[in-house]
Structures are given as structure tokens and as C-alpha cells.
Amino acid sequence: MIQFRKAVTVQVDRRMSSCWNRSVYPEKSVFHVKHTLLRISASLATLFFVILVTGCGAQFASPEGWAPPVEYGNRTILLQGEGGRLALIDGRMKSSEEPFWWYPERVAEVSDSGGGFLSGLFGGSSGDDWSSDPFYARPLVVPGDVLYVVSTSGILRKLSSLNGITESPSEVWALEIGEVVISTPALLGSSIFVGTDEGSLLKISDATGQIEAKWDIGVGRIWSSLQIYNDDLLVVDIGEGTFMRISGKSGEIIDSVNLGGGVPGDGLLVGDSMYFGTFGGQVHRVNLKDFSIDWSVSGNGWFAGPFVSKGAKVYAATTRGSVLCLDSSTGSIVWSKNIPESNFRSRPAIVGNDLVLADREGALLGLDADTGSVRWTSRVDDEVYADLFIHEGQILLLSKSHALFVIDANSGAIRTVFTGE
Amino acid sequence: MPIGAIWQTFLETPLINVMVGLTNLAFGDYGIALLLFTFISRALLFPLTIRMLNSMKNLQEIQPRMQEIQKQYSDPKRRQEETMKLYREAGVNPLGCLGPQLIQLPIFIALYQVIRITLGSTPESIIKLSDRLYDVAWLQAAIPLSRDFLWLDLGADGDLFLAIIVFCAMWLQQRISSSRNLSARGQQQNQQQMQTMMQWMFPLMFTWFVLATPAGLGLYWGSSTIIGIVLQWIFVGPGDFRWGSLIPNFVRSRIGMPDFVPPLGTADTDKRKSNAESSDDRSGLADEAELELNDGEAEIGSAETGDGKRKKRRRGSGNRAQGTGSQSGASKRRRRKRR
Numbered sequence: 204m205i206q207f208r209k210a211v212t213v214q215v216d217r218r219m220s221s222c223w224n225r226s227v228y229p230e231k232s233v234f235h236v237k238h239t240l241l242r243i244s245a246s247l248a249t250l251f252f253v254i255l256v257t258g259c260g261a262q263f264a265s266p267e268g269w270a271p272p273v274e275y276g277n278r279t280i281l282l283q284g285e286g287g288r289l290a291l292i293d294g295r296m297k298s299s300e301e302p303f304w305w306y307p308e309r310v311a312e313v314s315d316s317g318g319g320f321l322s323g324l325f326g327g328s329s330g331d332d333w334s335s336d337p338f339y340a341r342p343l344v345v346p347g348d349v350l351y352v353v354s355t356s357g358i359l360r361k362l363s364s365l366n367g368i369t370e371s372p373s374e375v376w377a378l379e380i381g382e383v384v385i386s387t388p389a390l391l392g393s394s395i396f397v398g399t400d401e402g403s404l405l406k407i408s409d410a411t412g413q414i415e416a417k418w419d420i421g422v423g424r425i426w427s428s429l430q431i432y433n434d435d436l437l438v439v440d441i442g443e444g445t446f447m448r449i450s451g452k453s454g455e456i457i458d459s460v461n462l463g464g465g466v467p468g469d470g471l472l473v474g475d476s477m478y479f480g481t482f483g484g485q486v487h488r489v490n491l492k493d494f495s496i497d498w499s500v501s502g503n504g505w506f507a508g509p510f511v512s513k514g515a516k517v518y519a520a521t522t523r524g525s526v527l528c529l530d531s532s533t534g535s536i537v538w539s540k541n542i543p544e545s546n547f548r549s550r551p552a553i554v555g556n557d558l559v560l561a562d563r564e565g566a567l568l569g570l571d572a573d574t575g576s577v578r579w580t581s582r583v584d585d586e587v588y589a590d591l592f593i594h595e596g597q598i599l600l601l602s603k604s605h606a607l608f609v610i611d612a613n614s615g616a617i618r619t620v621f622t623g624e
Numbered sequence: 625m626p627i628g629a630i631w632q633t634f635l636e637t638p639l640i641n642v643m644v645g646l647t648n649l650a651f652g653d654y655g656i657a658l659l660l661f662t663f664i665s666r667a668l669l670f671p672l673t674i675r676m677l678n679s680m681k682n683l684q685e686i687q688p689r690m691q692e693i694q695k696q697y698s699d700p701k702r703r704q705e706e707t708m709k710l711y712r713e714a715g716v717n718p719l720g721c722l723g724p725q726l727i728q729l730p731i732f733i734a735l736y737q738v739i740r741i742t743l744g745s746t747p748e749s750i751i752k753l754s755d756r757l758y759d760v761a762w763l764q765a766a767i768p769l770s771r772d773f774l775w776l777d778l779g780a781d782g783d784l785f786l787a788i789i790v791f792c793a794m795w796l797q798q799r800i801s802s803s804r805n806l807s808a809r810g811q812q813q814n815q816q817q818m819q820t821m822m823q824w825m826f827p828l829m830f831t832w833f834v835l836a837t838p839a840g841l842g843l844y845w846g847s848s849t850i851i852g853i854v855l856q857w858i859f860v861g862p863g864d865f866r867w868g869s870l871i872p873n874f875v876r877s878r879i880g881m882p883d884f885v886p887p888l889g890t891a892d893t894d895k896r897k898s899n900a901e902s903s904d905d906r907s908g909l910a911d912e913a914e915l916e917l918n919d920g921e922a923e924i925g926s927a928e929t930g931d932g933k934r935k936k937r938r939r940g941s942g943n944r945a946q947g948t949g950s951q952s953g954a955s956k957r958r959r960r961k962r963r
Binding site: 442 | 767
């Protein structure tokens with residue numbers, strides 16, 4: 204060890220001594236104050252660090268939530284009008300809509316889901332702050348008067364709106380799950396099923412709001428919406444991409460298949476087939492009868508958002524601007540288009556023969572659904588994560604700052620109908 | 625190109641890809657990837673680290689001669705020139721200590737951002753990560769990254785146990801570093817106090833950082849500090865630090881252990897004797913300070929003896945003898961003056 208130490212020291216000394224002697228000893232320098240210099244430098248560096256860290260913290264803002272708008276009934280639209288607040292607006296889409304009601308009337312107090320007790324200093328909430336608790340999960344509207352909403356921090360609420368659209372709904376029960384929820388829950392029989400960001404699957408009584416069962420299904424985080432197939436649950440995780448069919452009664456895994464990459468977006472359920480896109484850049488069609496993969500297709504980038512289908516075609520877009528039109532039965536590529544500098548997270552929409560896509564940075568694109576040729580381009584001045592939504596033949600787009608736009612699928616003309624709180 | 629873009633293009637984005645690539649190599653374990661990154665960055669900084677450690681060692685060795693220069697020349701300009709000359713002769717680079725720290729600082733800051741981006745505290749940030757990854761399928765397919773390592777959630781802030789580990793490691797490093805500086809000749813009492821303060825301030829400050837930033841950053845800093853301690857131990861030695869000194873004597877007496885007494889070298893024993901003589905008639909603060917200074921010398925002597933560096937001990941003893949001589953002379957002069 205001593206020999207090695209000497210050898211290294213000598214080598215380094217030889218290499219460096221020449222440049223040291225050239226640069227390090229200006230005659231008038233006051234190097235004997237080395238320790239003071241060190242302290243000053245360390246203090247400055249620390250200050251620099253603190254400034255940078257606190258400054259950088261600002262760009263890691265709280266989650267915004269990308270729950271898309273949903274139909275509520277009576278020609279109304281329910282949307283996240285502010286982080287953690289629902290607004291009900293008139294579905295006739297007049298400009299500058301005033302909501303019928305907000306729920307909750309003010310932002311709820313939530314605990315910090317991001318971790319540390321000092322995270323408030325770095326752009327997060329500190330636990331004692333009033334902070335938004337946005338929705339990634341789509342609200343579940345049960346025709347009649349019931350609504351289920353689950354927030355990111357894992358608070359599931361059952362709401363009743365007996366008074367229709369005139370008054371905000373009242374809370375029937377609320378349950379604090381204690382885990383982050385991104386995935387949209389599913390209603391099966393008399394139970395609500397919720398998949399969490401920690402990989403748990405919860406069965407909750409619809410009547411009482413009590414947890415009936417909590418299953419650790421042995422997969423990673425769940426982001427994709429839970430779906431129902433023949434009274435069983437379909438669950439896929441974002442880590443390994445394990446797709447499972449689970450009994451809603453016992454939590455038993457009936458079937459499973461590995462998709463070779465995490466699935467961040469919702470699967471597309473069509474008949475007995477399920478279509479998935481993975482982080483590994485693949486589209487799979489899984490046959491739900493025997494849980495086999497019918498076909499797989501590779502694309503460029505992540506398939507981070509859900510797909511849309513029309514007839515025998517499935518449309519998918521990636522975070523690297525690749526748009527694919529696939530034959531649903533064979534998986535062959537009907538056409539593909541690469542849109543440079545684009546990143547698609549939200550689900551596209553099809554109206555007539557127009558395929559409309561929204562880029563994360565707000566660029567909008569109208570393509571011919573049959574050929575893929577670009578028909579128009581447009582833009583909103585905001586980021587877009589929420590899925591495009593079709594209401595009475597119109598395409599609705601909810602932006603990151605909760606403004607609602609109506610897009611004309613033929614021309615790309617944009618009209619703002621709601622500007623958020 | 626604005627500075628933000630330069631920062632992103634040349635440091636942050638490459639680092640993001642490096643971390644994702646390392647995670648892939650580490651079978652999807654981000655914690656192991658962070659440890660690998662720490663080893664790699666320390667290996668790349670190794671020449672600078674060696675330079676810093678050598679500088680530290682040389683500075684320690686020329687302290688007696690610096691003391692002489694301080695006493696010999698009253699003109700500050702001349703003193704400065706002589707000091708520079710001494711530095712040059714000894715090959716000491718007083719700024720050498722700053723190199724690794726200054727280079728590590730931007731890495732530390734960039735790593736903070738990289739951990740936030742790659743581990744994605746929000747779903748939006750994971751989607752945004754797509755823009756930052758190079759167009760390599762192998763990298764693209766590695767997402768999402770696992771946040772779990774041992775007991776840690778690497779993306780979450782405020783892990784107390786990790787903060788304690790980082791505090792202990794940094795305190796130990798500061799203790800080993802400052803032990804040789806504290807005992808160096810020529811240190812004034814206020815400088816020694818400053819060193820003691822720094823020994824506590826730096827670990828406390830970084831402990832706070834570890835609590836306030838993602839655990840992954842704490843893992844990097846903790847492991848980097850431990851590697852630093854090992855390198856320092858190998859290439860410079862522990863100075864007068866002894867593991868036994870970590871247990872204070874009052875604790876030792878309570879648990880029935882013998883008191884910790886640092887081992888003394890021959891020259892130091894002589895100095896102690898000399899101090900004992902001079903302490904007979906000491907009456908002022910100046911003499912007390914002098915005594916403390918000599919105590920410090922005794923410590924450094926013992927450290928070198930403990931290291932078993934015979935050659936250096938001989939040279940060091942020679943230096944110390946000169947220093948002791950001059951100090952004894954000064955004591956005698958002061959004694960005569962008082963009489």
C-alpha cells in the first residue's frame with residue numbers, strides 16, 4: 204500500500220508540478236491566508252448552492268393533475284377548473300362560461316405527499332400549508348346522482364348531487380387511502396376499486412366507504428385506469444408492464460402477461476382485445492380470452508398516452524412525435540408520420556375523418572385519419588396533458604392551467620370557453 | 625446561448641442520460657447507479673484529490689518553517705515574499721484544496737436537479753423526462769426508474785437516518801482534516817476556535833441539505849464523503865486522530881474504561897518538559913496561549929509517531945527541535961524580562 208501510495212504521489216506530482224509553478228505563485232498574492240480563503244470560498248459556495256437549490260425548486264412545482272373533462276348529464280361538462288377543484292359548466296360551450304358550481308367551494312387542506320418536512324422551502328407543500336390536491340384520475344359519474352372522485356393524495360370521495368346542476372354536490376363519505384393515486388378507479392358491483400402509485404389494489408365498500416380489502420398484487424406503480432372485463436379487473440403497472448386479470452371478489456390473479464415495458468397510459472379495451480403502449484416504445488394487442496399477445500409493433504418514443512380507435516384502425520402517438528395508424532387485426536402499420544419536436548401525452552380524438560392530436564407544448568395537429576396527411580396546425584398557449592374529449596361532436600381540450608378550449612376539427616380554429624379560476 | 629441552456633445542454637442533460645444508463649447497467653437499481661456514479665466521479669477527480677491531499681501534507685510539514693518566517697521578518701511584504709518562496713520550494717499549492725470541492729459543487733447541484741427530474745416527483749415530470757433522454761432505445765426503455773434503495777425512497781426528502789450518517793461521515797472527515805491543522809504550529813487560538821466551529825458547522829449544514837433535498841443526493845454526498853475519508857487515510861494518514869478519542873474521557877470513566885491519552889514522541893516529551901518549566905512562572909494570557917500551542921505540537925508529534933513514518937518523523941523532529949528551541953528561547957527572554 205505504501206509503495207502504491209508513493210508511486211501515485213510521485214506520478215501526480217511530476218505531472219502537475221510544472222503547471223502549478225507557472226500559475227500558482229504570483230508574487231503579490233496573499234496565499235498564507237489560505238484558511239481564510241477556504242472559509243470564504245466555502246461560504247460563497249454554500250450560498251450559491253442554497254440560491255440554486257431554492258431557485259431550482261420552483262421549477263419542480265406541485266402536481267397539476269391531468270384528469271380530462273367528462274360528461275355529467277343534462278348537457279353539462281365536469282372538469283377540473285382548478286387544481287383539486289371540480290367545476291360544472293354548460294355543455295353548450297358558450298364563451299366565458301361561469302360554472303354552475305365548484306366542488307369543493309374552497310381548496311381542501313391536504314398533507315404533503317412529496318416527502319420531507321422542509322419540502323415547503325423547495326416548491327412543495329410543507330404539510331401545514333393550504334395546498335391543492337389535483338386529480339389525475341378521471342371522475343366517475345354514475346348516471347343518476349352519484350359521482351366518485353379521487354385526488355392525488357389518495358382521498359376518495361363519494362358525492363351526491365340530488366339537486367342536479369343548481370347546487371354543488373354533497374359528500375356522502377370520504378376515505379383517506381394514504382397512498383398516491385393516479386389511476387382512475389373502477390366501479391364493480393357494490394365496490395369501488397382503486398389502484399395506487401405504490402402498487403396496491405383496494406376494494407372499498409360503495410355503501411360505507413370502508414376498505415373491504417387491500418391487495419398487494421406484486422407489481423409496481425399503477426397509473427393506468429382500472430378496467431372491467433367479465434366481472435374481473437384488468438390492471439397493468441408502470442414499472443414492469445405486467446398486465447393482470449384479477450378477481451374482484453378474492454383479489455386472486457386469474458391471468459397475467461408481461462408486456463416488456465411499463466404502461467403509463469390507459470389501455471384501450473375493444474371487445475375481447477386490449478391495446479397497450481409501453482415505455483419501451485411498443486404497442487401490444489392482448490387477447491383477453493387467453494391472455495396472449497396477438498401482435499406487437501415498435502414505435503419511436505414512449506407511448507405515454509392512451510390510444511383511440513375507429514373501425515378497424517387504432518391510432519397511437521409517442522413522446523417523440525411519432526404517430527401510428529395500425530390495423531387492429533394484424534398490427535400492420537397503415538401509415539406513420541413523424542412530427543418533429545413533438546411530445547404527445549394526451550389521447551388523440553377522432554371526429555369524422557379528422558384525427559386531432561395535442562402536443563405537450565400546446566401545438567395542435569389535424570391529420571387525415573385515412574392517409575395521415577396534415578390538414579391543419581394550430582396552437583394553444585399552454586401545456587397539454589389531459590386527454591382530448593369529444594362532446595356533441597366538438598373536441599374539448601383542457602390545458603395545464605385548467606383553461607377549456609373548443610377545437611374545430613375541420614379547421615383547427617380554437618375558442619376559449621372557460622379560463623379556470 | 626443563455627447560461628441556463630448551457631447548463632442544461634452540457635451538464636444536466638448528459639448527467640440525466642448517464643444516470644439512466646447507469647441504472648440500466650445496475651439492473652434498474654437507481655441507488656446502485658448513484659453509488660457507481662460516485663465512484664466514477666471520485667475516480668475522475670482523483671488527480672485533483674491527490675493534489676489536494678499532497679498540498680495538505682506539505683503544508684503541514686512546512687508549518688515550523690512558516691513559524692520561523694513569521695518571527696524572523698517583521699516587514700509584512702518581506703514576510704509574504706518569504707512565505708511564497710517557501711511555498712514554491714515545498715511545492716505547496718494553497719489553492720489546491722479548493723479544486724475537488726469546486727468541481728464537485730456543480731456536480732452536486734446538477735445531481736440535485738437530475739434526481740428530481742429522473743425520479744419524477746410528479747407524473748408530469750416523468751413525461752417531461754422524455755425530452756431529455758437521448759434517442760437511444762436502451763435508455764428510453766429504462767423508464768420509469770425505481771425510487772427504492774435499501775430503506776430509502778431516493779426521490780423523497782428528509783430521511784433522518786441518512787442525514788445522521790452524512791453528519792457522522794462529514795464530522796469525521798472534518799475531524800481528521802482539522803486535527804492536523806489544529807495542531808499545526810503558528811495557529812492562533814482564534815483560528816483554532818474557527819477550525820473547531822467549522823468542524824461542526826459544515827456537517828450540520830450538509831445534514832440540513834440532506835434533509836431538505838432528495839435522499840438520492842444524500843446518498844451521493846455520504847458515499848462521496850466516505851470515499852474521501854478513505855483516500856485521506858491512505859494517502860495522508862489520520863493525523864493525530866485516534867478512534868479512541870471519539871469517546872470522551874468522562875464517558876470512559878463512567879463505563880469503566882481507562883482515560884484516553886494521546887501517545888507522545890520523544891521530541892514532544894522534551895517540549896512538554898520545556899512547557900512545564902515555562903509554566904512555573906506563567907502569569908498572563910499570552911503564556912497560556914503559548915502552552916496550548918505547545919500542547920498542539922505534542923499532538924502532531926504523537927500522530928506522526930503513530931503513523932510509523934520514520935523518515936518523516938526524523939525530519940519532523942528536526943523541525944520541531946528548531947521550533948522548540950526558538951520557543952524556549954522566547955520563553956527565556958520573556959522570563960528574563962519579567963524578572
